[in-house]
Structure formats: C-alpha cells, structure tokens
Amino acid sequence: MASRHPSAPPQALAPGTADLENPLYYLENMETLVGWVRDHHADLLTAAERDRLAGFFALSQPARALLTRLVMRTGEHFRADRLNYPELGVAEAVALAELIDGDWLDPAPTLELDQLFRLYTLPELRPVFADDLADLGQPRSLAKARMRELLQAHYPEPRTVTDWLGPAAAPVVRINQMALFDRVRLMFFGNLRQSWSDFVLVELGHQRYETVPFTPDARAFARREEVDHYLVMHQCRQWLDEGVPAAEVWPEVPAPVANPWLTSRRDRLLLELGRQAEREGERELALQALAASGHREARLKRLRLLERLQRFEQAWDLACRWQMTPLSDAEIQGLGRILKRLARRLDRPSPLPDVRSRPEAWTLELPRPGHGSVELAVAQHLGQDQSPVYYVENTLINGLFGLLCWSTIFAPLPGAFFHPFHTGPADLTRDDFLARRRDAFDRCFGHLADGSYRQRMRDTFARKQGLANPFVIWPVLTEALLDLALDSIPAADLRLLFERLLLNIREHRSGWPDLIQFLPEDDRDSAGRRYRMIEVKGPGDRLQDHQRRWLAFFEARGIPASVCYVRWQSQDAPS
Template sequence: MIAHSVDDPLYYLHNFRQVLLWVEQRYADLLDPHELAFMQAFAGLDAPAQALMVRMVMRKGELFRSDRLEYTEIGDTCSALQSLEALGWVREPEQLSLEQLFALLRKDELASGFAGLLSRPRAAKSDLLSQLQALAPAPRPLSEWFAQAPVRIVQWCLQPLCDRMRLLFFGNLYQDWSEFVLADLGLLRFEQVPFSPGSRALQQRSEVDLALALHQCAERLEQGERPGSIVQALAGWHSDNPWLARRHGRLLFALGQQCERLGEWDLALAVYAQSSHAQARIRQVRVLERSERWQQAHALAVQLAEAPANPLEVQALQRVLPRLVRKLGGPAQPRRRARPAPVIELELPREHAALGVEEAVRQHLAQAGGEVHYVENTLFNSLFGLLCWDAIFAPVPGAFFNPFQAAPQDLHDCDFQARRAAQFDACLGRLDDGTHHQAILDRYAAKQGLQSPFVFWPMLSDALLTQALACLPAAHLKHCFLRLLQDIRNNRAGMPDLIQFWPEQGLYRMVEVKGPGDRLQDNQLRWLEFCAEHGLPVAVCHVRWSEAA
C-alpha cells in the first residue's frame, strides 16, 4: 500500500481507492451485497465522478450547495454530479428544516427570500433564524421554501456506508479520511505487521453493527445528551468480543464522568460498577465520598486497599482513606510518607535561566564529571520499545487494522500485556540472560525511523545508547519495564529529567529538576517512590537563581 503525495491533486482519490481495496480484501465476508455493489459501481465511474464523491465523503455533513462543489482538479463537476445522481448516491433532499437551510444559505439569500416574514431583515444571521423559528415552520422541500431557489442543494446519501468502510479500515470513527492522507505521504514509515483473518478485531457483521452503535452512543454523549438516556440505550448490551468489550468499558467510564459532573451520583455508581476501565473502581469511592456517603465510601476503599489494581489506585487510596476516617469521627491517620529521595540544592547564576532550568543543571552537573543527558521520559521508554519491539507489534486480534498504525489500538487497555504474555516474557527474558544489549542494538539498527509508541528516534544516538547499556543494570531495566507494562498510560510519564552516566565505573544517576516555585507532580512522586523501593539511584535537584552582585 503506497500513499500518494499531495503534489498529485487527486491524492485523496488514490488513497480512498486503497481503502476500498484493503477493506474488500480483508473483510469481504462482512460486507453485504449493497456494499459490494457500491464498490463495483464506484470502480466503474470515471475519475471526475469518483473524485467528487470522495470530496463529499471527506467533507462535513451530507448536504451541499452545488456551487460549493467546484474543484479545479475535477473539472466539469456538473457532469460528475450527474453520474452520481444516476446511481442514486446523490439527490435533491426531500425536505429541509429551517436550521438546515440557514446552515447552507448566505445571510443575503435568506434576507431576500424571507423578506416578507422578517421584522428586522438587517439583523445578524442568528437573529434572522430566531425570528423565523418563532413561526415554527415545518420542514419542506427547497422549492416550497423559495419560489426561486438561489442555489441548488444536493444530498450525499451513502455516508453510513462509507462510515462502515472507515471503521473497518481505521478501527474507529474518530479518525477521518484526511488523517489517513496526512499520515501516508511517505514521510512516515510504519512497521509491517502481518495481517491474517485471525488477527481481525471483528469477525462477524453483527460485531460491526455493535461497534457502530457504541460510536453513536459516544457521539450522543459528546453532543451533550443526558447520560441517562444513553445508559438506557446500552441496557442489556453484551458481546464476547474482547475488542468491543474494552470499548464498551471506556464508554461507560466516560458516562460515569459526565454523571459526576451533573451530580447524578447513583447513576454514576451504577455505570462505574459495570465499567472495566482501570480507574472505575477508585471513581466509585470518590462518588460515594462526594455524595457524603462516608460509611459506604470507607468500606469500599478498605476493600480496594486489600488488593489495589495499580499504583495510581494505591496513591489515590492513601489520600482518600485518612479523609474518610476523619469524616467518620475517627482519629487522625498518620499518612504514609514516601521515602525521601536525596536532594541537591543548587544556586546558579541568574543569566543561566535563559538556558532553561534543565539545561542549566545539565551543564552544571557535566562540569563535575560524567556524561549528562536530558532524557525525561524518552530513554527508558525507548529502551523498552526496542527490546520489546516484537511483543508490541505482535498481530494479536484487534491490535492493527491497517498498515499505517504507529501503535496497537489496545496499547492503553488493562490487558495489553496479558494478551501478549508469551512475547513479553521472551523479550524481558533477555534481561535475565544478558542478551538484551545485542537485542536492543539490533532493533536500533533494523527499525531505524519506523513509527513506534515508545521509541523517540530523534533523541537516541549511538553514544547515548552505548552509555545507557554500559551503565544501566539489567535488573533496574526490568523493574522499570515491568512498571511500564502495569499501566502504560500513566507510567510512561513522570520519569526524571536528567540522567548522568559514569561509563568507566558503570554507574548512573537520575536527576529530577525543579526550578523556583515548581513542585513534584503525582506521577513524578510515584516514580521517585518506585526508584527508592527498587534501589534505582535518583536525586531531586532544587534550583534557585542567584542575584547579580
């Protein structure tokens, strides 16, 4: 699948053809006769008609002014439009609401056409709409709105069909056709994941229908619909398909968050209880606390503390449990204090502030010896991404939908590691037998520049990689990589800013830098606690600027 450059004015048409070919080759058994007939009919159209159709697919909405469908690269759009009308893919809309009319027509066209009904014809367009809405006009054909319509309006009729194609290609409906175009210009290179029928996320047409229904519910939520009606629409929802179940869990979590914003506490609790989202459990505690059900909140928090799901939940429980005990009239609870990291207090010349606080500290530490790099979250993530490349890009069902994905779709799902357990065991096992050095170097050479959710190619260099592999103990890397896999979304950030290597001694130190008035964030505190627990050398550097003499 080779993408076409935007220098080709019909690049969008070439890419759309590739999408249809990919979907037909991979999902032919999930397409109905109407969809297969559409593909065949599309292939039979001449290029101008195909291009005009794709332009409408890529634009927002389904209603268009004919005079806004003029494209230089297409040429005679009138003829192209006739070809689409002959197939029934485009038609004049049977009815238009007043709101649709106002979205399509200019203010001068509306003021002229409704002159006899407007008390203030020179008002703003929104005010013209309000004046006419007061008359509560019913939807009607364009010819009944205006005796002489100022423009022709056409309706594109196959958007649901094309949305189904988009879902099968992208694996979601949040990416649009333009994203596909921008991602595939040859500027970005992607890992070639093998596709097989068994690696498909969707195996039955009914599952495609369920995926579309979930997306429609998510859209209703985004458009501001009350969560109660959406929860009702999801009542009885069930699927044995893990890919769909994960999306269902994420939607329920989003519904629970909206219930919280609206103060609908009981509904929020019910929704969170059904969600498989990693933070759904702790949100139930917070809902009970916010709705002042202290006893229930405390009982649930104690239950969760017996077997916390992840470090983020541990941190949240450490904060909420003392509050709940106080609310119940119990004695003040001593908060468990994190083991303090060594502190470096630095006073640097104020003129160094122009470098940025991290660079100023990096230069200062480098003067004292060793090799110091600004890496923040990039180094450990990159080493993990290189060592575990094969596991990350394993063709498990529902992970990859098309050849232009930088990451598996389930990257942030709680069962990401479990679904690739054997592959990750093999990759991480290299840290135990000492073969990880060569494996990382081999991947660094072989995969150079390929898109990855973990590898930061621009910051990697031969020197940095050599120093890191010489100074970072395999046991320390394994601790960090296992922590990453526990909760990728939250644990891939918060790592210290700088790393200092002493290659001759095979030693290293990480340094978190804090400028005046800056404080440690929650994810940074969790990393520091983790480093203290596992003996990873780390320090926190507090910087202040000296005043000029």
C-alpha cells in the same frame, strides 16, 4: 495518476503512500483506505455494500475525487455552486452529474430549517422570509440567528430547496452513502473519533511503519453484528455529548459482548454516562453505570460517590478489596486518600500506610545562559569526558523498552492493528494491554535474566532503524547512547523500570528525570550501577505529581535519582 478502467475487476490495493506533489493525493489515500476495507473486511459487508464499493472504483477519476472531497467535509448537504476543485480536470458540474446518475448524490434533498440557514446567506434568505417577519412584527434587518429562532416553530417540516427558495435558488446535493462511508471509516481506523482527514490528507510517506500480519483472527471485528454494536455505542456517546439526559441514554446502551476490544469501549461509555448522571443529580444511576464499567477510573469515581452518599461501610468494603489488586501509583495514591478518610469516619486503622518520599535534592548555581534550556545548561555543566550527561527526559528508558519488547508491542492481536499505517497498537493505553500480552512480556523479560538482552536490543536497533514505534524516538536514541545505557544500567534495574511502565502506560510514559549521567567503570556500585538520573528544576519550577511518584519509586527500589534545583548567579548578584 491513471484512471482505472470501469470494466477492470476490483484488485487488492497494495498499501501505499501518496505523494503530496500530486494534486489528487487525497484520492490515492482514499482509494487505499476503501480498498483495504473491501479486501480485508468483505465478509463484514453486505452484498449491496460490496457492490457499492466496487462502484466507487468504477467511477471516473474526477467523480471519485469529487466524492472524496464531499465525504471528507462536514455534513451531508452541499451547495453545488460552492464546489470549486480545479484539480479535477473537468468542470464540477460534469463530475456532479456522474455522481447523481450513479445514485451517489441526491439532487433534490429535503432540508430542515436549520440546514437551510447553514447553507444560504442572510441576503439570500431575507427576501424569502420578509412577509413572515412582518407578520411577526419583526424588522427584515433581523440577525440570521434570531430570524431562524423565530421561524423555527412556523416551519417544522423539511422541504426541498425549490419549495423553500423557489426554482432560481442554487441547488443542493446530499451524499446518499454516508452510513456506508462511516462504516468503512470505523473498520479502517477502529474508531469514529478519527476523521477522514486524519488519513486522506496526511503525507504518509514521511514515516516508515512496522509490517504487522493482518489475518482474520487479528481483526477487532469478527462479525458484522460487532460493527453494529460499536455503532450503537457511538450513537450513545454522541447523545451524551449533545446533552441528552443520562437516564434516557442508559436503556440504549447495548449489553456486553464476548469481545474484549468492544468491552473496553463499552467500559469507557459507561464511565462517561456515570459522570453525566452524577452531574445531573441521578446518583443511583451513576452508581449503577460506574459499577458496570470495568474502566480503571470508574472505580475511584464510584468510591468518591459512595462517600458523598455517606455509604461509608460499602465504600470501605470495596476499597479494601480493590487494594488487593495490581494498581498504578496514581491509583494507590487516590485509593490511599479515600481509605484514610474512611478510616477516620469508621474509626478503623487505614490498611495503607502513609509513606512520604523525600528524594535526594541539591542546588546548583549557574550563570544564566544566553540561550537554551535550563536542562541543557545543567547537562553542559555536569558533563565530563569520563561521565557524559544526556538530556533524555521521557525517551531513554521508554526507548530501551521499545527495543527489547518490539515484537510483543507489534503482536497482531485482535483490535491492536486495523491498517498498515499504525505507529503502535491501538490498545496501547487500554487497561488490558498488559494482560493480553503477559506471557510474551515475560519472555521478553527473560532476556534480561539470561543476559541476552544486550544483543537483542542492539540487533533490533539495527534492523528496525527508523520504523515508527510508540516508545522509540530515533533522533534521540543514538547508538552511542544505547551502548552507554546497556553497559551502565543493570538488567535488574531495567526490569523494575519496565514493569512499572507496563502498569499504566498512559501515566508512566512521562515523568522520567530530565538527565542521565553515566559514570566511569570504576564508579560501578555493588549492584553494578554506574549511572544516575537527575530531574532539573529551574527557578520557580516545582515537581509535578507524576514526577514525585517516579522519584518515590526510585527511592524505594534503590535506583539512583535526585532533583537538581537551579539558581541563576545573576539573581543573587548585588545591585
């Protein structure tokens, strides 16, 4: 890989995928990442930050590679004598000197006692603190963790390595620009949950990605203040994870902003704050945080907490209002249980009937297979030339949805895509995923109504073959399976299934029956169906809650589905 000439002006890097055969592939990916942010988010960076990123590309290749390695590692402090990257092509000391000269690294940072103990070994530390341990009446053979604990109160102030260990100690360097690199990482990924290695150390070329137009209007962050807003929320979440009391974090939570993507992040933060407040016995604070959160999980938690506080009338009023809004099956189930308990407490009839489904079930006795799963054994037993059986589980209906709604799934809405390497929209499982695309999904479903969906889905199958899509598993969704599905499953059934999937994608993408059997043309029923779905349960296996909810939905809508319980013939054979 050729080094960029320092005097060359910055150029927009065309998104590419590095070859893992190149020992500096991680640098190629880092350059793509930094270049993407520089080119698409320049207005969200200060002039000093833009100059810094330009300076990154002006570094020599070995210096860029070493800086990338350090940024990817945990923490900001590193021992210079422990750096070993032969792929740099020069001695690590040479690249270090360039980074220090360019103010990328601090060659003499101060270290807290904890940092010192993380960087140096016990044999290196014992001679330095031997006198202190003796003064404390402790043996010099003390374990490292115990030594650090005893010395903590005696050394509250940070010091340089030389001050700690003397001039002969191995030097330590500190990255000076981690705040900028974290800001760049946030603007590229759209979160700080993902690490540099999620991109830099991945062979991106093993997947092909849909091309999504990236315009200023499609960005999640419209102003620098919104990036700052996210960083404050991230700090609040870190404090919660570190055990800082919820009452101390609560005043630091930023106020709402008119940015739906940031609002969803704030809703999640408030949900976590409410959970922690309740664990800490701060129930009033928990109620306040859960009431301020728009996260769907916050509603049930708030109702349960009101129950525990015996505020039954307030819980009843909230639950009755909530049941009038669109709910997923899991929410209906949870709300129904709460309303049933509250109705008993308040001597009122429950507004939600207790409907228990009883899916069609049958038992199949088969010889135990020498290999393969129980699902494949049932598929092989039931399958015939005129009525083939496919093992599809969570792939077929999801895949059909992905083909029909491809353009809507990949619509360039704000906060949906941050870079060219997304397998799907970042807001896919967010509560407002459907609401932000309602009109577009209605247009997709219009193709089901006018019959054009078959050709649309076949065209998409041909044009998008192999491109990553969160709903389409290409090795499973073959052309033969697609044709059988489109000829056998009526458009009305597809719409029902797709609409339920969209109610809660996180929950409803799974739980589909294992098998689908396509029936001969003369077996088509009055609704045009010639298929049946089969959930397979081997010996000792039981239906999961999300599977029961799908089966209840099928039963209520007249969609043919059943449960096949398998027994192995050997289990009943006489001994």
